Amino acid sequence: MADLCRQTIFCDLASTLQDNTGYDQWVDGFRSILYYGRANRKMFFHIFFSDYRSSLMTALDEYSHNIIRKAIRRCADDSRISVSSETINFMSDFYYFVFIGVIRQDISTRFSSDPEQILAGCQVTMESSIQKSLMKFAAAGK
Amino acid sequence: MADLCRQTIFCDLASTLQDNTGYDQWVDGFRSILYYGRANRKMFFHIFFSDYRSSLMTALDEYSHNIIRKAIRRCADDSRISVSSETINFMSDFYYFVFIGVIRQDISTRFSSDPEQILAGCQVTMESSIQKSLMKFAAAGK
Numbered sequence: 438m439a440d441l442c443r444q445t446i447f448c449d450l451a452s453t454l455q456d457n458t459g460y461d462q463w464v465d466g467f468r469s470i471l472y473y474g475r476a477n478r479k480m481f482f483h484i485f486f487s488d489y490r491s492s493l494m495t496a497l498d499e500y501s502h503n504i505i506r507k508a509i510r511r512c513a514d515d516s517r518i519s520v521s522s523e524t525i526n527f528m529s530d531f532y533y534f535v536f537i538g539v540i541r542q543d544i545s546t547r548f549s550s551d552p553e554q555i556l557a558g559c560q561v562t563m564e565s566s567i568q569k570s571l572m573k574f575a576a577a578g579k
Numbered sequence: 580m581a582d583l584c585r586q587t588i589f590c591d592l593a594s595t596l597q598d599n600t601g602y603d604q605w606v607d608g609f610r611s612i613l614y615y616g617r618a619n620r621k622m623f624f625h626i627f628f629s630d631y632r633s634s635l636m637t638a639l640d641e642y643s644h645n646i647i648r649k650a651i652r653r654c655a656d657d658s659r660i661s662v663s664s665e666t667i668n669f670m671s672d673f674y675y676f677v678f679i680g681v682i683r684q685d686i687s688t689r690f691s692s693d694p695e696q697i698l699a700g701c702q703v704t705m706e707s708s709i710q711k712s713l714m715k716f717a718a719a720g721k
Contacts, residue, residue, distance in 0.1 A: 524700075527700045528704065530680070530681075530684065531677055531680075531681075531700070531701070531704050533680070534676050534677045534679075534680025534681065535673055535676045535677055535680075537676075537680070538672070538673075538675070538676025538677075538679070538680065539672075539673075539676065542672065558666075558669045558673070559673070561712055561715045561716055561719070561721075562670065562673050562708065562712045565711070566704065566708045566711075566712075569707070569708075570703055570704045570708075573703045574703055577703070
């Protein structure tokens with residue numbers, strides 16, 4: 438049963454998120470994760486409180502990292518900002534830590550916050566920050 | 580022995596960090612944590628690989644949250660930006676997730692990165708971002 442739940446949630450997330458990988462689409466990708474847990478609350482917490490918690494969290498970690506990494510690469514390409522792969526890695530980690538921190542907090546409060554409010558806050562703090570940071574790294578030759 | 584180590588590391592960190600709570604001083608506070616682990620590597624990992632790991636991580640979490648929260652409050656006060664306590668809480672969590680993510684990654688790689696390089700990267704991504712985000716939240720009446 439746990440195996441089936443796990444397989445389902447991972448497949449669902451994979452198909453929900455596969456198209457949300459453009460620069461501006463990190464918001465949609467992030468939204469998908471926040472809403473997926475809410476729409477599948479019972480199954481989600483069934484897995485979360487089972488032996489498969491670490492598999493679930495690893496999957497969420499990987500999806501989050503994937504979304505944010507592609508968003509940063511897309512932003513650099515679209516704006517023709519040339520930075521090293523180390524900078525892309527550093528920035529991917531930086532925003533990934535935010536993503537996964539917000540998601541873990543959301544899970545720990547049992548999805549009690551308004552997902553749109555979470556997203557709006559993240560957009561304010563992240564939206565122009567990614568491009569500006571890339572430009573600053575590029576100006577410093579990093 | 581573990582008790583003594585734990586008490587020592589917590590007292591040391593508390594005294595190292597207590598003065599690093601101004602806006603621009605989040606860098607110094609963050610630097611203190613990164614260098615403290617390196618200067619006390621043996622004791623640090625002794626605690627990290629003991630039953631006291633969760634106490635150590637909780638202490639680091641609290642210090643990090645404290646530093647970043649004070650930095651955001653100071654930034655808002657100094658720039659006379661008026662935002663709600665919810666916004667201060669949201670932004671404190673946002674940057675705290677980055678801090679603790681970077682620290683956990685640093686521990687997991689056994690302090691193999693150059694701490695000044697970590698700090699420089701965080702400064703590029705965070706420096707103007709805190710003030711600009713506060714201004715955007717204030718403009719939205721949040």
